[in-house]
Amino acid sequence: MLRGYGVPALPRIAKGFSPGRSNSSGLSSSVGWRRQAMAGVSKSVNGAGAVPPPVHPTYNLREVIQLALSEDAGDRGDVSCLATIPAEMTAEARFLAKENGVIAGIALADMVFQELDPSLKTDWAVEDGSTVEKGQVFGKVCGNARSILTAERVVLNFMQRMSGIATATKKMADAAKPARILETRKTAPGLRLIDKWAVLIGGGENHRMGLYDMVMVKDNHIAVAGGIENAIFAVTKYLEEKGLDIGVEVETRTLDEVRRVLAILDKGKVTRIMLDNMVSTQANGDIDVGLLREAVEIVGGRVQTEASGNVTLSTVGKIGSTGVTYISSGALTHSVSALDISCKVDIDLALAVGKRTNRA
DSSP states (O other): OOTTSOOOOOOOSSTTOOSSSOOTTOSOOHHHHHHHHHHHHHOOBTTBOOOOOOOOSSOOHHHHHHHHHHHHHTTTOOHHHHHHSOTTOEEEEEEEESSOEEOOOHHHHHHHHHHHOTTOEEEESSOTTOEEOTTOEEEEEEEEHHHHHHHHHHHHHHHHHHHHHHHHHHHHHHHHTTSEEEOOSOOOTTOHHHHHHHHHHTTOBOOOSSSSSSEEEOHHHHHHHTSHHHHHHHHHHHHHHHTOOOOEEEEEOSHHHHHHHHHTTTTSOOSEEEEETOOEEOTTSOEEOHHHHHHHHHHTTSSEEEEESSOOTTTHHHHHTTTOSEEEOTHHHHTOOOOOEEEESSHHHHHHHHHHTTOO
16 A cells, blocks of 8 residues: 555535536545555556655645645636536547657546546556657547546646656656666655656656655754764764664765764764765866765765765766766756646647647
């Protein structure tokens, strides 16, 4: 079971939310919804397994979906659909990629459709993590027309953001090898699990989920604690008293700080050293990784290392060549460029317009 999925049945999202069918029973039961959600996550195409979301002890993905649907439907429901489409009308809408990229959010799209109307059926030609090309039709949803159009924008908002993150992550992860790419906590408030899920789909790895699952001793902690040694000793004592077995990362900015951390490894718990801003930009636009490379050599594999600062697609390859274990980039989630995707009932017209405007 993926924690954060199965929750007790909640009340109707909003008065008038029904997309056109009575749905008088309200939202599906927690057991049924969990089964639907898990089916969406475990779906595979051509034998490849899909990527499950990260685990979080308090994050409730179903409530996030409900909030997004309620945000759109308000207290009246989709008045455009209610006014123009007969209640029992059915339709088929197809998903169109309008630029090249990595698709992410298919499993989440299934969850949104199922939350709004369990009778909707989807059929995907790709899975999360697949590469799509501009003009490619990669999936469809069939069923009640009002339901499809009411869910459309919420589904696309999730998929476009997630696909943008996955696309950027894929490029960064490929360029960084043999180092491994991490995101940071610089995620959209309320969407952290979804943002970090997209990073996994794109081939990256997750840094800490929040403040609770890893000790990260940063410059401000060090300053308040009265130095790196004091901070590390305090962390070690705290973890022992609480019986916690979690990672401990310590931020360093100079070679002296790196050496000071290494000098007390046998007395305090440290599992990773962050080598922060040890990459400098030169006048010609190139980067100097000499300091970072020296720091990695000093650590000598005794603990994991993580490079942070001045990380871009053009610099990450050179940073990864220093032997650092991880490279973290906040830009993967805080500066995401959404992948252009549409969902159209009249796909032929959509393709024709796309070709005319060079967007498909």
